[in-house]
Amino acid sequence: MIFEYIKFKNYRPYYGEQILHFRGRKKEPPSAYKKNIILIGGLNGHGKTSLINAIFICFYGRRKFKAKEYEELLRNAVNKKHLAEGGNEGSVELAFTDHTGSYAIEVVFNHRDLKETRRIYQLNEEMQKVREIATTEQAFFEFIDQRIPMDVSQFFIFDAEKIRDLVGEQDSAETIRAIQKVVSLELYNQLLKDLDHISRELTRDLKKQVKDSDIEAILDRADEISDKLDKYKDEETKIDEQLAVLSDQVRHLERERRQLIAQSSATKQELSRWIGEYEEKVNQYRAFLKKFKEKELYQLILLPAIRQLKQNIRKEREYLDAKYKEKMQFAPYEQFIEKLLEVSVFPPLLKSQKNQLKAKGKDIWAQLNNIQRSLLKEDVNVIHDLSNKDYHFLLQYPEAKAQNIRTVLEEMKKAEDMLEKYRAQFDEAPDAVDTTELDEQIKESHQQLGELRQKKKDVFSIVRKLRDEHTKLQREITEKQKLRDELGPVEKKIQLLNKLRSATQEFIDQVTLLKAKQLKLQVETIMEQMFRKSEFGEVKFHPEKFTLTIYNKEGQEVDLMSRSEGEKQLIALAMIWALTKVSGSQIPFVIDTPLARLDSIHRSNLVQHYFTKLSDQVIILSTDTEITSDFYSELAPFIEKSYILNFDEEEQYTKIEEGYFFEKVKNPWLV
Structure with missing residues (x-):
């Protein structure tokens, strides 16, 4: 689009x-x-x-x-x-x-x-x-x-400062559903639900037709499981609704806490953190300038001379090639004119006349043989005697990439000014604002969220077991039907449907793993290009939870919520990049x-x-x-x-x- x-x-x-x-x-x-x-x-x-x-x-x-x-x-x-x-x-x-x-x-x-x-x-x-x-x-x-889709629009139309909240909300039910919708997994899961619905309808039709007592008992059990599945799916839907309400409540409380902190003046704790951050920035800028001075400055100084040298030797080589080519084209003429001018004539020709004949004859020779004489446009003073190896080595000699050092110096000056400002404010700064009550509410809400997510996990496990049992019963029905001479149209549909569902489930499992691997690869690729420091190690995308986890170089999990606001914004943008590339959507x-x-x-x-x-x-x-x-x-x-x-x-x-x-x-x- x-x-x-x-x-x-x-x-x-x-x-x-x-x-x-x-x-x-x-x-x-x-x-x-x-x-x-x-x-x-x-x-x-x-x-x-x-x-x-x-x-x-x-x-x-x-x-x-x-x-x-x-x-x-x-x-x-x-x-x-x-x-x-x-x-x-x-x-x-x-x-x-x-x-x-x-x-x-x-x-x-x-x-x-x-x-x-x-x-x-x-x-x-x-x-x-x-x-x-x-x-x-x-x-x-x-x-x-x-x-x-409306719930997917948050990944394509957004305020970049607010998108960093995606890092903290990536495990919410709404975000997971939106991510799965972007990479088409929700479509596959809906297909599975549709197959289950068709299977239940066909099973009910089969129950009406089959009179065998064993098959009827199995059908009754399958019907009972279908009812339980409906019950637990309803419960799962209610849990999702509760999670959505509670997630909104947590976001509201955290927003209120941030506003309370923002309205208060800078505290000693905050100033200490800011001083640490700006000291790190200043050290990074100084390290960058030191590295630049040691490794790149002399290359930049020599850059104009290197470029001029490349231009000169290229021009000399073009001139020599053109001169050689013209010499080879007129070699037969030179032999001819030398022999001709050695012939004695009366009266004898003057030297100037011979030179004129030679020059005019060369022009006529060029016309008769369609020789282009525009190869040598100007004389070039050749001062470099280079072998092919030396010539190509000089042409391919790497050039230093120009860098805007002024911007780095300005940023370092700003960081030093801010560092001096915060150090001056530190002694008179107040203590931290009291957010104990809000912290307790947030803690309690997070605990409730954890309980609901665990409950949802338990329900999901029960649903999976019931589905497995339902599939097993369907296989039993199919095996018993094989004892009959012929299978009716409904039995054939159930048999084919069971094969289709098993293949679909296997396909979804494989696609889910593939999408998770692709998301992991894309996140790693773009983070390497966007972050200036390489403290991050491995990136994992959980194929069941569909959430992002980042580990440091020591293999320890990185607490994404403790990162700076700018880093959270970059991580969220990396997630959006990965979703875009994996989905293939334009x-x-x-x-x-x-x-x-x-x-x-x-x-x-x-x-x-x-x-x-x-x-x-x-x-x-x-x-x-x-x-x-x-x-x-x-x-x-x-x-x-x-x-x-x-x-x-x-x-x-x-x-x-x-x-x-x-x-x-x-x-x-x-x-």
């Missing part, structure tokens, strides 16, 4: 009709870079969140929001300036293309009635509306969920504030290795402080479109303008 455009008409901060095109319709010349980035810049409060919510509203409507939250969205959906002028309606229109065609979803908001009207249109290749597709609300939601990403909490090295790693390779379309919303001019230069070859959301203080609405904050930055690959 690819987003084509989003059109605002008097929607929230966007007055009048304004449009963001996510890809160009004109054919571009071939490029070595995959242009998959749409960069949208805007200061806080200029409309980035409104843009993300517009996408959610178009796709999922009120399903995506809580009741009060959606009422508030409807109440503020129409632009205030438009309302002041007597207007009543605003709208959002989102267009996209997938393998079935191009479509536009239009949502019109009525301010007076606080309601929305939703329409979907089919588009032609020029993105013009061809016809309106008549549909019910349920059919529309099924149409969308076939493309990006779904557009919309990422808000992706670099806010990351230092320059991690930002550079994300820009170089993540965004440009994540998907065919990555829409990045950022402020002016996240993507600096250096990072913009790295992203520039991959940018398809760029915009600025600029709030006009005088007009009191946001204007969408093409370009980015660094309008005067030249694209280096075009220079």
